[in-house]
Amino acid sequence: MCKSKSEGGLGFRDIEEFNQALLAKQAWPLLLEPQSLLSRIYRAKYYADMEFLEASHGSRPSYAWRSILFRRELLERGIMKSIGDGKSTRVWLDNWVMDKAPRRPMNKETSMNLRLSVSALITAHGSWDFMKLNELFLKGDVDRIMSFPPNKNYKDEWIWAYSKNGKYNVKSGSWLVAQPIIYQEPLPVETSHQNKLKSKIWEVDTMLKIKMFMWCVLSGAFAVAECLRAHGMQAIQICQICKNGNESIVHVLVECDMAKQVWLKAKIPLLQ
Numbered sequence: 302m303c304k305s306k307s308e309g310g311l312g313f314r315d316i317e318e319f320n321q322a323l324l325a326k327q328a329w330p331l332l333l334e335p336q337s338l339l340s341r342i343y344r345a346k347y348y349a350d351m352e353f354l355e356a357s358h359g360s361r362p363s364y365a366w367r368s369i370l371f372r373r374e375l376l377e378r379g380i381m382k383s384i385g386d387g388k389s390t391r392v393w394l395d396n397w398v399m400d401k402a403p404r405r406p407m408n409k410e411t412s413m414n415l416r417l418s419v420s421a422l423i424t425a426h427g428s429w430d431f432m433k434l435n436e437l438f439l440k441g442d443v444d445r446i447m448s449f450p451p452n453k454n455y456k457d458e459w460i461w462a463y464s465k466n467g468k469y470n471v472k473s474g475s476w477l478v479a480q481p482i483i484y485q486e487p488l489p490v491e492t493s494h495q496n497k498l499k500s501k502i503w504e505v506d507t508m509l510k511i512k513m514f515m516w517c518v519l520s521g522a523f524a525v526a527e528c529l530r531a532h533g534m535q536a537i538q539i540c541q542i543c544k545n546g547n548e549s550i551v552h553v554l555v556e557c558d559m560a561k562q563v564w565l566k567a568k569i570p571l572l573q
């Protein structure tokens with residue numbers, strides 16, 4: 302069973318994964334049917350004042366509860382909120398956009414209201430507030446969101462993102478278990494004001510190579526350790542000049558002792 306498909310197996314990396322896929326089905330009702338008898342029993346014991354997804358092992362977990370949490374791990378990778386009235390889904394904290402995997406939307410601005418619920422993005426008529434979506438999200442995400450209209454007559458609900466009917470099934474669960482985990486990208490700093498700043502570079506009255514330098518800095522295209530590592534290259538993380546911080550673009554140009562001295566000698570007040 303653990304042999305690859307070409308070797309005649311089922312392609313599971315190990316029995317444990319297969320088990321996880323098979324048994325995730327049993328954790329599914331705890332997520333979807335909080336009023337069921339099974340849910341009420343576990344809730345009373347392990348997650349009395351929280352959601353199933355927030356529940357932890359507790360001090361003396363039973364074997365059954367531990368295995369439910371193990372199955373929940375797989376569910377967490379594949380579930381997302383299907384938006385009804387948007388009231389119980391938090392814009393920046395819950396997964397409700399389907400990309401390669403379910404994820405949160407990417408933010409356009411750096412400041413965000415973590416309490417904002419998706420219902421704030423729905424008009425009184427019950428459709429997406431296109432203006433608001435464009436204000437908050439990048440174009441790709443606006444398109445992704447627009448392709449699934451909300452429905453004010455229903456509550457938001459958890460769905461399994463990898464099946465047509467939104468319900469967990471072992472086949473798609475086994476498929477997901479064999480996929481490498483796609484980590485959610487950190488929320489991008491690439492913001493609209495940064496783009497505006499980038500376009501301003503070309504108006505600065507200076508040499509082209511300095512403009513190019515500024516453009517690289519703002520684009521994060523700069524061979525400092527942090528950027529190299531982000532592209533999977535081996536680089537020592539600590540700044541090799543001052544050994545007093547990670548070698549990032551900001552460190553090299555602003556925070557590093559060496560940089561500070563340069564700014565000082567040039568009589569340019571350092572930005573705080």
Ligand SMILES: [Zn+2]
Binds near residue numbers: 540541544546
């Ligand atoms: Zn340094």
